[in-house]
Amino acid sequence: MGLISGLSLTFIPLLIGFILLYGTFKQVPTYESFVEGGKEGIKIAITIIPFLVGMLVAISIFRASGALDALMHWIRPFMKSIGVPAEIVPLLFIRPISGTAALGMTSDLIAVYGPDSFIGRLASVLQGSTDTTFYVLTVYFGAVGIKKMGDALKVGLLADVFGIIVSIVVVVLIFGTK
Amino acid sequence: MVNYIWVFMTIVGIVFAAFNGTMEAVNKAVFDGAKEAVTLCIGLISVLVFWLGMMRIAEESGLLERLSKLFRPLVKILFPDVPASHPAMGYILSNMISNMFGLGNAATPLGIKAMEELKKINGGKNTASRSMVTFLAINTASITIIPTTVIAIRMNYKSISPTEIVVPTIIATILSAIGAILIDRYFYYRRSRKG
DSSP states (O other), rough: OOOHHHHHHHHHHHHHHHHHHHHHHTTTOOOHHHHHHHHHHHHHHHHHHHHHHHHHHHHHHHHTTHHHHHHHHHHHHHHHHTTTTGGGHHHHHHTOOOOOHHHHHHHHHOOOOOOTTTHHHHHHHHHHHHHOOOHHHHHHHHHHTTOBBTTTTHHHHHHHHHHHHHHHHHHOOOOOOO | HHHHHHHHHHHHHHHEEEEEEEETHHHHHHHHHHHHHHHHHHHHHHHHHHHHHHHHHHHHTTHHHHHHHHTHHHHHOOOOSTTTHHHHHHHHHHHHHHTTTTTOOOOOHHHHHHHHHHHTTTTTTTTOOOOOHHHHHHHHHHSSOOOOHHHHHHHHTTOGGGGHHHHHHHHHHHHHHHHHHHHHHHHHHHHHHHH
């Protein structure tokens, strides 16, 4: 672990240093290029605002009204019958729609059930192996002005379902269900 | 489909609140949600400016092109309609590498640049191209090598072995990425059969 965390700690400074040295070596006007590229960043950040506002307001309403809780309540018995522990169900629903909420839930599950329990391990692996599909789609498509997403949402959500199943199977196979 | 999901979440939420007596919470949620979105975007400005600045240097020095040459065979299979020496390849690869190292804040600007280039390849249309769907499928499956945040949380709660989930996470993440690619391929072939 010492090696791995050391590696990720030095990765960004190394990358920055390497890009700058390589650019200088290739006689790129480094500082001017940096500024030009950076200007684009401001434009992109502003462009995404309406997309994110729309999406996050809808998600907040859905959660705050209690509709999400009700949905999870109905679906719980079904999930349990296919071997998914009830405690983990809220995380499964939150993971694709809100990254911060999912992180909060993961740490809550780990705090309550212990990091070395079945549920704690499952939450850990789930958190690491899937991503916030709605956020990714909203930001990436929003930033470049794509209005018709095609199959992207379907593909993303199905991939999430598959990722969840895989995570459960892997954790059960490696650690058992204790 | 996004339009429907968007309206569905909002309307179901409002109707549910009417029956559930959570109207007050919903009112608050509207403005909290909007505020959170703006805060997120403002927070993104710093990383977007920094990494897009860095990446401009990498692009102009030819570094991105060299990177894409290195992984050309693999990426060619994944993105058959992106020309091999196109800058999109470089951005796609840098985005995937940043994701692998858990550098989410570097990955987002690179991903946006990749999408921009993919849009150019698609003739600037405002519909998602095949490569865009594939790229986002891989992104949402999120290939992670070191789940740093999760390890930190586990340490925080005194796990006997905080890093024991690293290998299972890698296995799960690789399998789910493969799954995402296959699901994406399936939808692509279904689309192309329809014409």
